[in-house]
Amino acid sequence: xxxxxxxxxxxxxxxxxxxxxxxxxxxxxxxxxxxxxxxxxxxxxxxxxxxxxxxxxxxxxxxxxxxxxxxxxxxxxxxxxxxxxxxxxxxxxxxxxxxxxxxxxxxx
Amino acid sequence: xxxxxxxxxxxxxxxxxxxxxxxxxxxxxxxxxxxxxxxxxxxxxxxxxxxxxxxxxxxxxxxxxxxxxxxxxxxxxxxxxxxxxxxxxxxxxxxxxxxxxxxxxxxxxxxxxxxxxxxxxxxxxxxxxxxxxxxxxxxxxxxxxxxxxxxxxxxxxxxxxxxxxxxxxxxxxxxxxxxxxxxxxxxxxxxxxxxxxxxxxxxxxxxxxxxxxxxxxxxxxxxxxxxxxxxxxxxxxxxxxxxxxxxxxxxxxxxxxxxxxxxxxxxxxxxxxxxxxxxxxxxxxxxxxxxxxxxxxxxxxxxxxxxxxxxxxxxxxxxxxxxxxxxxxxxxxxxxxxxxxxxxxxxxxxxxxxxxxxxxxxxxxxxxxxxxxxxxxxxxxxxxxxxxxxxxxxxxxxxxxxxxxxxxxxxxxxxxxxxxxxxxxxxxxxxxxxxxxxxxxxxxxxxxxxxxxxxxxxxxxxxxxxxxxxxxxx
Numbered sequence: 001x002x003x004x005x006x007x008x009x010x011x012x013x014x015x016x017x018x019x020x021x022x023x024x025x026x027x028x029x030x031x032x033x034x035x036x037x038x039x040x041x042x043x044x045x046x047x048x049x050x051x052x053x054x055x056x057x058x059x060x061x062x063x064x065x066x067x068x069x070x071x072x073x074x075x076x077x078x079x080x081x082x083x084x085x086x087x088x089x090x091x092x093x094x095x096x097x098x099x100x101x102x103x104x105x106x107x108x
Numbered sequence: 109x110x111x112x113x114x115x116x117x118x119x120x121x122x123x124x125x126x127x128x129x130x131x132x133x134x135x136x137x138x139x140x141x142x143x144x145x146x147x148x149x150x151x152x153x154x155x156x157x158x159x160x161x162x163x164x165x166x167x168x169x170x171x172x173x174x175x176x177x178x179x180x181x182x183x184x185x186x187x188x189x190x191x192x193x194x195x196x197x198x199x200x201x202x203x204x205x206x207x208x209x210x211x212x213x214x215x216x217x218x219x220x221x222x223x224x225x226x227x228x229x230x231x232x233x234x235x236x237x238x239x240x241x242x243x244x245x246x247x248x249x250x251x252x253x254x255x256x257x258x259x260x261x262x263x264x265x266x267x268x269x270x271x272x273x274x275x276x277x278x279x280x281x282x283x284x285x286x287x288x289x290x291x292x293x294x295x296x297x298x299x300x301x302x303x304x305x306x307x308x309x310x311x312x313x314x315x316x317x318x319x320x321x322x323x324x325x326x327x328x329x330x331x332x333x334x335x336x337x338x339x340x341x342x343x344x345x346x347x348x349x350x351x352x353x354x355x356x357x358x359x360x361x362x363x364x365x366x367x368x369x370x371x372x373x374x375x376x377x378x379x380x381x382x383x384x385x386x387x388x389x390x391x392x393x394x395x396x397x398x399x400x401x402x403x404x405x406x407x408x409x410x411x412x413x414x415x416x417x418x419x420x421x422x423x424x425x426x427x428x429x430x431x432x433x434x435x436x437x438x439x440x441x442x443x444x445x446x447x448x449x450x451x452x453x454x455x456x457x458x459x460x461x462x463x464x465x466x467x468x469x470x471x472x473x474x475x476x477x478x479x480x481x482x483x484x485x486x487x488x489x490x491x492x493x494x495x496x497x498x499x500x501x502x503x504x505x506x507x508x509x510x511x512x513x514x515x516x517x518x519x520x521x522x523x524x525x526x527x528x529x530x531x532x533x534x535x536x537x538x539x540x541x542x543x544x545x546x547x548x549x550x551x552x553x554x555x556x557x558x559x560x561x562x563x564x565x566x567x568x569x570x571x572x573x574x575x576x577x578x579x580x581x582x
Contacts, residue, residue, distance in 0.1 A: 053162075
């Protein structure tokens with residue numbers, strides 16, 4: 001059991017370091033979608049809800065699992081959907097508009 | 109380990125890689141959407157693998173299936189519906205809401221585990237499980253109630269101003285002490301459900317009393333912090349049920365939230381502690397009435413502003429909280445297009461804390477169809493102000509105050525946009541009311557500055573109309 005705990009703590013610490021490393025590079029432009037995306041990732045709690053529901057055998061266990069299932073699925077599905085909606089809106093300028101400034105620069 | 113368990117382990121690993129790569133692709137707007145889809149694919153894989161595991165173990169009852177299926181379906185429908193219908197201006201409160209339910213679910217997992225293990229049939233809890241359970245319950249419940257309050261504040265159901273309850277600080281200390289004491293009692297070997305109940309209750313109330321006194325302008329920091337807390341709660345839930353997927357994903361989110369919290373607090377020149385302990389000043393929008401309007405400021409009209417803008421070569425637009433509050437992102441975009449069609453070089457200077465959550469302004473402008481290449485970050489745009497003929501400040505205040513460069517005042521040391529370097533400055537603002545820091549903005553008294561007193565949306569409409577008339581006649 002203790003070696004299992006050490007493995008779990010190692011995963012925890014290393015994942016935090018990976019998180020710091022990956023996220024530090026995200027530009028401010030994308031901070032809202034990033035937070036929303038991170039929000040969806042903690043929807044992984046649904047996996048925990050499935051395991052908990054599988055071991056529930058009492059009324060209170062079922063009630064807790066039910067509420068948790070509603071919460072977690074809302075988190076994960078809604079989170080990914082709204083993040084995608086946001087990211088879809090980020091686009092480059094259309095081609096002609098992009099050509100304009102260069103023409104402008106060439107003219108004089 | 110059975111074959112299924114091994115396969116599930118590898119699936120979790122692949123899912124974790126999906127999450128990390130998904131976040132990595134967030135480095136650029138061009139790849140960000142792909143990144144999110146990759147992360148979603150990882151999530152689907154993790155859920156599918158867990159489904160296989162649950163079927164393989166065969167311990168789930170018929171009622172368990174119904175609970176999971178019906179609960180999952182209801183949550184999915186609510187989540188999808190809100191995610192599709194929500195307005196982009198309301199995204200911060202939606203993120204806050206999803207954050208609340210995530211934290212709530214993580215805490216409920218631990219409570220369910222506690223109830224099952226202390227019912228006597230399955231034997232006592234190990235100390236490792238109970239430590240993780242206590243942390244999960246406390247953090248999860250604080251972020252659940254705290255995020256709901258934050259969402260309520262952003263939605264306007266609860267006043268955005270700091271709500272100060274007399275004796276709140278003492279209450280918070282007492283709540284924290286009881287929650288920690290109760291957790292300690294559980295860790296020491298008690299299996300009392302009543303003690304757990306008290307811990308849950310204290311954590312819930314603590315979440316409320318923690319967020320209520322925090323003003324609207326500090327919300328970017330608070331949302332980031334709550335996001336980090338939920339990630340941590342989910343990781344703790346992973347320790348409770350010994351699940352690597354929850355530990356890794358929760359830790360990633362915890363790290364993400366922690367970094368963003370730090371970035372936001374730095375950008376506002378505030379320590380995280382001082383925000384949590386309770387703000388100075390009176391809130392974000394400042395008093396609406398005139399405060400010393402008769403000072404040395406120069407007032408201009410929509411026509412004056414239009415002339416300056418139309419005949420400029422380079423214009424930098426500085427949108428702020430006031431633009432988001434007035435929902436004027438489409439108007440500002442229309443103005444930018446009008447000017448760009450005249451051959452004016454238009455860009456947007458985005459301060460890190462502009463809007464109501466980190467990067468919110470960028471989302472609003474993206475929604476209004478402004479290409480992201482026009483959105484410039486502070487460090488990138490600051491050297492360009494000196495070449496700008498006009499800097500148009502719409503609803504931003506403290507982040508443009510040159511007083512920040514001097515020591516000895518409320519905004520000292522705060523990174524600001526160098527708007528005062530521009531050749532001409534136009535400020536659209538409802539009144540001379542103070543910003544969040546509650547001090548005079550020296551920019552407004554600058555001889556180069558013209559003040560156009562108006563609501564952001566109405567004012568921009570007037571400027572657009574005036575500019576169109578000008579272009580038509582000229």
